[in-house]
Amino acid sequence: MYIVYLIFKYDFKNVLFLKNLYLFRIIMLNLRCYYRYYCIILLIIFLVLCFNVYLVLFFSRDETSIKIAPTVKYNATYLAAQNILKSLRILDKDFELPIKTSQSSILREINILLSNLKLKINGDIDLYSSTINVINENGLMPLYGSPYLGSTINLLKTSKIIKTCYSIKGTQLKLLLTFENKQEVLFKPKWYLESEVIHGNVYAGKDRYNGEILAFYISLILGFPRVPIVVKRILDSTELQETATIGLKKTMYINSTTKETCIYGKCYYCKREDPICTKSLRLEGAAIFYLPSFINLKQYLHPWRRSYKENQRTRWETDNNFCDYIKTNYDLERILDFIDIAMFDFIIGNGDRHLYEVMERFNNSILLIDNGKSFGNPYEDNIDILAPLYQCCLIRQKTWDRLKTLKGGKFTEILQNMLDVHETISLITLPHYYALERRMKIIYASVVMCQKKSNESIFK
Numbered sequence: 001m002y003i004v005y006l007i008f009k010y011d012f013k014n015v016l017f018l019k020n021l022y023l024f025r026i027i028m029l030n031l032r033c034y035y036r037y038y039c040i041i042l043l044i045i046f047l048v049l050c051f052n053v054y055l056v057l058f059f060s061r062d063e064t065s066i067k068i069a070p071t072v073k074y075n076a077t078y079l080a081a082q083n084i085l086k087s088l089r090i091l092d093k094d095f096e097l098p099i100k101t102s103q104s105s106i107l108r109e110i111n112i113l114l115s116n117l118k119l120k121i122n123g124d125i126d127l128y129s130s131t132i133n134v135i136n137e138n139g140l141m142p143l144y145g146s147p148y149l150g151s152t153i154n155l156l157k158t159s160k161i162i163k164t165c166y167s168i169k170g171t172q173l174k175l176l177l178t179f180e181n182k183q184e185v186l187f188k189p190k191w192y193l194e195s196e197v198i199h200g201n202v203y204a205g206k207d208r209y210n211g212e213i214l215a216f217y218i219s220l221i222l223g224f225p226r227v228p229i230v231v232k233r234i235l236d237s238t239e240l241q242e243t244a245t246i247g248l249k250k251t252m253y254i255n256s257t258t259k260e261t262c263i264y265g266k267c268y269y270c271k272r273e274d275p276i277c278t279k280s281l282r283l284e285g286a287a288i289f290y291l292p293s294f295i296n297l298k299q300y301l302h303p304w305r306r307s308y309k310e311n312q313r314t315r316w317e318t319d320n321n322f323c324d325y326i327k328t329n330y331d332l333e334r335i336l337d338f339i340d341i342a343m344f345d346f347i348i349g350n351g352d353r354h355l356y357e358v359m360e361r362f363n364n365s366i367l368l369i370d371n372g373k374s375f376g377n378p379y380e381d382n383i384d385i386l387a388p389l390y391q392c393c394l395i396r397q398k399t400w401d402r403l404k405t406l407k408g409g410k411f412t413e414i415l416q417n418m419l420d421v422h423e424t425i426s427l428i429t430l431p432h433y434y435a436l437e438r439r440m441k442i443i444y445a446s447v448v449m450c451q452k453k454s455n456e457s458i459f460k
């Protein structure tokens with residue numbers, strides 16, 4: 001605007017203090033007086049347009065940066081996704097304001113959880129039995145954790161391994177480690193850097209070890225203590241060589257040029273030409289507390305599972321009234337479980353919940369096992385993971401109360417504080433932090449949308 005003002009004043013000396021505007025200077029000096037006015041008007045129009053474009057980009061930088069997965073466009077969830085985004089654009093600004101800890105019993109409870117994450121028990125108490133003893137139908141531990149939590153996490157990171165074999169469960173490469181006291185852990189190796197973006201469909205790629213660890217902490221924050229304890233663990237190649245069973249050794253070799261130990265294991269997707277190898281003689285991964293057999297884990301097909309075939313749609317993808325069918329086949333509590341899980345999966349970006357697992361021993365209460373297909377792409381939000389929520393338009397009151405408590409950045413602030421205790425911040429990159437907050441807002445918008453369109457209360 002200052003330049004325009006100077007031109008009006010014919011004060012070219014001052015205008016041309018911008019030495020690099022040579023072209024502009026030549027044009028202006030060669031223009032006749034009446035052309036100058038056209039030029040000035042055009043310049044003003046141009047500046048106003050630039051300012052408008054800047055305003056649009058500035059105000060839409062958060063929400064419109066959401067990329068909806070292309071598959072959504074061809075199915076019944078397309079309309080729902082559009083409505084959710086519409087609801088997001090007019091979401092009450094109150095959802096951006098954090099709540100003070102002193103004003104919320106949920107935040108105070110999370111503070112107790114945080115303190116329980118720290119090391120507390122140093123005596124010779126059997127931490128693994130203590131971890132098992134707190135399991136009941138409300139989950140794998142109380143919402144505030146257990147006083148043994150921090151010490152158990154520490155033990156899982158440091159216990160001496162006496163046996164390493166491959167696990168035949170599931171379809172991806174996994175190791176089963178046994179500690180001296182016979183406690184077992186599942187080990188999912190690190191295939192990708194934390195910063196790697198997984199492209200393709202929502203279930204593309206291999207398991208993300210960091211996704212398993214982050215899912216454990218996020219489940220605690222969201223009030224679903226249903227993920228077995230997961231820690232980052234580093235195995236060294238000597239340890240691997242010394243503890244490997246004969247069976248595992250048959251699928252292991254040392255790369256003659258790099259001297260790194262490579263393992264290809266035995267599983268549906270395991271291939272000799274696609275092994276996992278140590279890096280600088282270390283193998284990083286997620287160590288998952290193996291649940292005792294007495295809980296009687298049972299697997300069922302998830303009703304909102306995908307077809308896993310490019311051109312084949314499942315019923316929930318094409319039928320807007322799919323929830324009516326669900327309501328006749330599942331009781332309300334189970335439907336509310338599916339909705340809790342959908343929100344959890346949407347937040348972590350897991351679109352691969354093809355099975356759900358329950359503890360038969362504890363009233364068939366649901367667990368959140370296998371969260372490895374999460375944290376793949378922080379730039380894409382797969383709104384169709386939320387289908388159970390927006391197709392049924394129901395949510396547990398206590399889940400909604402907790403989600404609202406985590407607004408205004410509290411969610412990722414708590415996550416960061418939790419990771420600081422036993423893990424490093426390097427487990428999660430900044431774009432993923434932004435994705436977590438953005439997806440939380442999409443959930444608020446979905447619930448608000450449901451509230452507006454339902455005649456009865458959606459809170460159960």
Ligand SMILES: Nc1ncnc2c1ncn2[C@@H]1O[C@H](COP(=O)(O)OP(=O)(O)OP(=O)(O)O)[C@@H](O)[C@H]1O
Nearest residue numbers: 169170171172186228288289290291297299369370
């Ligand atoms: N912590 C655990 N405690 C007990 N059993 C477990 C645990 N984690 C996994 N399992 C069992 O192992 C099975 C396979 O684990 P997981 O689903 O993580 O592997 P996966 O290779 O990703 O399988 P899929 O190909 O089905 O996705 C589970 O379905 C469950 O029955």
Ligand SMILES: [Mn+2]
Nearest residue numbers: 170352370372
């Ligand atoms: Mn899996």
